[in-house]
Amino acid sequence: SQxxxxxxxxxxxxxxxxxxxxxxxxxxxxxxxxxxxxxxxxGLQLLFYSVGIGQISSEVPQNLSASRPQxxxxxxxSKKLLLSDSGFYLCAWNPRDGLTESAFGSGxxxxxx
Amino acid sequence: DAKTTQPPSMDCAEGRAANLPCNHSTISxxxxxxxxxxxxxQGPQYIIHGLKNNETxxxxxxxxxxxxxxxxxxxxxxxxxxxxxxxxxxxxxGSTLGRLYFGRGTQLTVWP
Numbered sequence: 001s002q003x004x005x006x007x008x009x010x011x012x013x014x015x016x017x018x019x020x021x022x023x024x025x026x027x028x029x030x031x032x033x034x035x036x037x038x039x040x041x042x043g044l045q046l047l048f049y050s051v052g053i054g055q056i057s058s059e060v061p062q063n064l065s066a067s068r069p070q071x072x073x074x075x076x077x078s079k080k081l082l083l084s085d086s087g088f089y090l091c092a093w094n095p096r097d098g099l100t101e102s103a104f105g106s107g108x109x110x111x112x113x
Numbered sequence: 114d115a116k117t118t119q120p121p122s123m124d125c126a127e128g129r130a131a132n133l134p135c136n137h138s139t140i141s142x143x144x145x146x147x148x149x150x151x152x153x154x155q156g157p158q159y160i161i162h163g164l165k166n167n168e169t170x171x172x173x174x175x176x177x178x179x180x181x182x183x184x185x186x187x188x189x190x191x192x193x194x195x196x197x198x199x200x201x202x203x204x205x206x207g208s209t210l211g212r213l214y215f216g217r218g219t220q221l222t223v224w225p
Binding site for chain 2 (some may be wrong): 045109
């Protein structure tokens with residue numbers, strides 16, 4: 001069966017520090033991968049999606065970037081965090097064939113202080 | 114994606130049916146109606162989806178009106194663990210590549 005792993009679960013970082021959040025999917029090949037963010041008291045917002053290695057599409061302009069160095073690995077990064085980057089970050093995947101729906105990771109709660 | 118409208122909050126007694134409405138009056142012919150839920154501090158969980166016909170699975174039933182402008186998610190016997198935010202999304206999977214655009218959803222509170 002397929003599983004999605006996301007870490008760390010909680011992260012506290014100072015303003016101006018770098019960020020790297022990692023997400024991996026097991027049990028599948030060629031997945032579509034996504035990063036979402038949920039700011040406090042707000043809804044889920046799609047940040048990036050990827051349909052293949054090295055293929056990244058950004059949904060909103062922001063201080064973050066994403067990379068997909070391997071088929072089942074998706075990384076969210078920042079060179080210098082802002083206070084406004086605080087939030088709950090979620091990785092998600094679904095199969096390219098569209099036979100099953102999106103499954104989400106357990107999320108990373110990021111606090112930028 | 115078509116915009117969906119949901120009530121911000123609803124309550125339901127444990128053991129009773131929870132009926133969550135969703136309006137999607139501008140839904141296009143290719144868009145399915147999807148329902149996800151998010152328990153506090155967890156990732157969203159897929160519940161069910163449908164195009165025209167009513168659908169049922171082990172979690173819930175989805176009733177779509179004939180004109181497809183609205184739908185209702187039914188949890189037949191709500192439990193305390195069903196307390197969550199429920200999201201209704203109109204989505205054409207073929208064109209959006211699986212991208213999901215969430216609204217504010219409905220906070221369902223199931224009370225003992």
